[in-house]
Amino acid sequence: MEYEIVDTEHAFLPNWQAAMPAARMVLRAAAQGGAGADVSIRWCRLRAGESITVILPALLARNGKTVILADEPGDALILEALSAGAAGCCNTHAAPEVLQQVAAVVGNGGLWVGQNLLQQLIGRTARILSNQNPASAKAALPDTLSEREKQVAAMVASGASNKEIANRLSIAERTVKAHLTAIFDKTGTRDRLQLSLKINGLKL
Amino acid sequence: MEYEIVDTEHAFLPNWQAAMPAARMVLRAAAQGGAGADVSIRWCRLRAGESITVILPALLARNGKTVILADEPGDALILEALSAGAAGCCNTHAAPEVLQQVAAVVGNGGLWVGQNLLQQLIGRTARILSNQNPASAKAALPDTLSEREKQVAAMVASGASNKEIANRLSIAERTVKAHLTAIFDKTGTRDRLQLSLKINGLKL
């Protein structure tokens, strides 16, 4: 349960003190090199105007989870942080209870996302996902595909090779190819990768 | 800190017992009417095949937060639950630690979303927000990849063939293959489709 706070100056904010009195304060310069001790969560403060991509990679190379404490957290910033590998991103001046909450979630292997952003994410993506996530990929496929073809298409979209599909469906690899030819034709795709992108909603 | 568990039959599962021994068990029929007491979180079990929209509205009309305990939680189901107003959705048989985690998050006014789904939401929305530009894809790649490799990887992930990549980068197709071999090695993928899924956040 070792916490490490990384910042450009050695100032321990009151809310940090309250949330994690035992945390170790480290200057950002010092945090770059060396093989960090057994830190479970590394809190890195991101000051206004700074870019995540500049400081995050060096931190991720070390052990433990990384949480961004942003002076000016915006949805875009949070998304960027999470995409880049951070386990969470919250306001630098968040209440101690919130920080402890974040620590609990991240410590258990979760990702922390603020409620505002989460609501937005859900609203924005609900329809896309409910129709086009790999699990229910079949639903997103054109009705022109037969049942068997949808089945094969879904497996291709999730990364299976022809041989794997053949084995799992107990049919000849040749048959898989036949289905695929029909699928490419009906869906207007040229190969399995294009098909995957289409099924997964990443391409028009 | 009053917990109420709503189910069709009066069976207290072991993991529930462990996570919240003081919870009150209520049959679904009884939970529909009346002005519930001061319940902070209402856990409602959703059995296999049942629809959320049928049982959730009645529960939301009452006080407290509602969390769905799903026998067969899928991404689509979870989204449906959250969209419909639930504060979280997790597996009926989730470990006690997870349930307590959920309770903590929800109790503090948050929404609880599983990590898988969250990763997907983030990946998708990040792409939407950044308008599919290659920069976002590159950011999602391991920093062990060199600049050129990230460039190639991003193009592969968007569906380009080796020849197309070679033309666009004005290098030999052979060189593209060389980069790909290194990319597969570093990312732990076996072919371009797996790489695409990984980069696009559809696969661990």
Add this chain to the structure above:
DNA sequence: TTGGCTATTGGACTAAAGTACAGTTTTTCG
């Protein structure tokens, strides 16, 4: 019954993709 659709498979082939081994040039950095 016949025609159409689907599922299945074979052989043969072309085209990509990916690997192995080997090498040169350029860039980066101490």
Add this chain to the structure above:
DNA sequence: CGAAAAACTGTACTTTAGTCCAATAGCCAA
């Protein structure tokens, strides 16, 4: 400068993918 990493390319090879032509068998509806 000199070492190391990255970028680039070649020949040759194995493995998948995808296509073409052709055929058998089951199911359903006009």
